[in-house]
Amino acid sequence: MPGQENEQIEDLEARQALLSETGGPTSREPSPNPDSMGANARAVGEARSKGDSIAGTIIFGSLATVVGTTWAVVLSNNPSKLGWFAPHPLLQTLGLSLITYGIYTLQPTSFADPRGKAAGLSRHQIAIFCLGLPCLLVGSWSIWHNKELFGKPHITTWHGTFGAACLLWTFFQVFIGIGSVWFGGRLFGGGMKAKAVWKYHR
Template sequence: MSVAMVLAPCVPATYPLYFIQVSAGVFFVSTWVITLTNNPTSLGLFFFHPLLQSLAISVFTYGILTLQPTSQAKTKAAGLTRHQLAMAAFGVPAIALGALAIIWNKNLHESPHFTTWHGTLGITSIVWLVAQVAVGGGSVWFGGRLFGGGSKAKQFWKYHRLSGYVLFPLFLLTAHLGGAWSAWTTTHSSVVVRVLAYWISPIILLAAVLVRLRTSKMQFF
């Protein structure tokens, strides 16, 4: 039984679109409003971290959903193009720059790195993302030449897909820890905003992705 079959009775028909848009919007807008309305000029390089990471996660959500579900060759090709454009042109650069901003900021202030679960999971997800991009790109770019081309290269795509479905929740968990529990956010935002943006929204985004998951596309045996 697929994840979609389990979750389908629990969600309305409009869930994959309406709820995704609202949840992603609440998460994204809340993060930007909190950052931009709390004396942003005093934040130094930290200023860019929440803005870019929230942008990246929103783009990642779109990049995943644009591939779900696809059945016809023309639809698959269009979805893959949108997926690669979203990830390579916006998502990956944004999250990389956001991570660099916080690392550099800590270096400038001689602060220790990775002392919280937010920081540890954050760097873990970034390293994982590098491998994710390498496998995904290598399996389709230049005809999948990196992995032998043709059917050999296509075999790696299912691992890329499975990895993405594990990595995405890790990004959401990292965002939850930073938004709901970090000292800066808890002192610069209301409980209501944090619950909506960093508790409810990530759960809905994850459910929206899982409800559209087709395990038949990942035949490992």
Template sequence: MPALASSTTPERSDPEAEPLTLDPDTPTIETLDMGFDEQFVKPEGRPGDVAAQWAAYISVGVFLLTTWIMTLSNNPTSLGLFFFHPILQSLSIAMFTYGILTLQPTSQAKTKAAGLTRHQLAMIALGVPAICLGTLAIVWRKSMSEHPHFTTWHGTIGIISIAWMVVQVALGGASVWFGGRLFGGNPRAKLVWKYHRLSGYLLFPLFLLAAHLGGAWSSWSTANSAFVVRLLAFTVSPIVLLAAILVRVRTSKMQFF
């Protein structure tokens, strides 16, 4: 007589303990529940996530559009290389915002992989080149005009953010590319990724602070926009954006101990 099947269900592994990227031959979806998980992706959102996402997109949209309208409507041909600074820096913050939002809710292997692809496209393919070119434009312009560099909090915080970003991108890429081999593979690479995530949440407010100082208080901005415009676009919008990002944070993805 055949033995009865055990009624004990294997304990499910914590999805946040799994690597962000897996070997192509490694099964990423459990075969329990008669194949249900193989056909459907479970909902990952929490109450308030959708509202926070909309708040983030609207606030960064106000910031981006206001910056572009101000730049394009104030004799842009006379700005020289400075023209590219607000245009590209604001674009990069919009890309960073999308890159963060698209990866925040993911907790399953399938959605993690798709989210990581979108995250890297937004961050590395668009955001990082934009902010580097925007920074180069203002540095080059000041050098050509023989003006001193980093004489304001806007410039100082901005260059600190750029330097931090370079390290951030290097650690993040090394922790997921080629299975995290640079750090000895998983789980070490997974731990580095957690620090990369935490570092990103600390770096993003620094970018927003630099944007606030430049947009709300720089001599060019104050001369070319009304106070209420600067208040809404460069003070209120960054605060709403940061709050929306933080509301969607999954602290379970940053358990270090």
């Protein structure tokens, strides 16, 4: 009957409107188009960028606190009298900061932006391999040398144990990173084999 049919149509339209308001599926929902998909990608990118900005503020604020406090304490206590101990806290905190920056600088990059990704990888490698790791090595050597001068045993505290473990882990990560990326990952068989190893580095 016409009246009953009109009621059914109105009821269907009301349910579709309700589903649209609550985000549910509707039978009239348009299929996605490239423009809307691009807008969604931009929205996701903006949200990610905002998240990266917040994370960056927390990370660099924390690093500034650690480095600033450590350097202030060491440099304000006549470091020349501290002998070879003095470079240890200075270089370890600096190295830690550089490595943290090297990790962070890759996070906002995307494969959708090859140039940005390549630039991020360059910053990552320079900050960690060329700057951060040498700082850690020299800083670790300085405390080792200082103990040798005074005939003291090595790695006798939790501080020393965790420090040595972190240094070894850093070397391991650098090895995995270099082996899976440099020269096409030839060290680990190249191609997909190298990528399979790289995910553990990541």
